Amino acid sequence: VGVAEVFRSNDPAVVYPYLIGGLLGGFVVALVTVFKKNWAMVTAPIYALLEGLVLGALSAVFEARFPGIVIQAVGLTFGTLFALLMAYKSGLIKATENFKLGVVAATGGIALVYLASLALGFFGVSIPFIHGSGPIGILFSLFVVVIAALNLVLDFDFIEGGAAAGAPKYMEWYAAFGLLVTLIWLYIEILRLLAKLRSRR
């Protein structure tokens, strides 16, 4: 045990209140934003602050277990954002109706698996393999990361469409909120994928 470890608490209990508070508060504020889009100028910044608490807590706990994982996940998240932005601007990826339908369906499927996993968890049942670090767990995580990344294309399309249609100014805040939700999801899924890969060693 090094000196530095002796002098640092690194206790998850220190940050759990922020994690839980941010998650619950963020969920409520996100719902308000979706139903009251013209409030986005106020609710989107509040959502960002609350999610910051969640990401700070989550990142710190992952970093303590797997040193260096956070900078990798941040780099990969922004790398993915700019790669897809270029692919979108160059016309390599087009948000056709079929593309959108596929991404929305896959996202809904993932949401169902997560909900089922959560519900079964209350009864002490866990869906085998998908949360583990075996090949199935890694492939599942990789699939979720790809779908989260493709959701970025839907956000780009939404922003471009809104600007082209002359949507009201507050929709800038709403579109930025949508992009932030996708980026946070992508970051968390990349973090989980990297953690699975590292716990194999």
Add this chain to the structure above:
Amino acid sequence: MMRTANPTLNAGTFTGYARPYGTTEVMTIGGTVNKTGLLLLFCLLPAAWVWRKFFAPMIPPSFIPT
């Protein structure tokens, strides 16, 4: 604009209408990019704060002189 003989689609079809919102009140891509940057900053500040709380140096009770 494309030239056409169709009298209902001449160059004047889209003129004479006021936009429903003033030009400064319409959503733009640039404005959305700026706001996304702001939201990322709003996200980073509390994240860094919680991170520092987690990794803050702690003085073990036995080290505190009584």
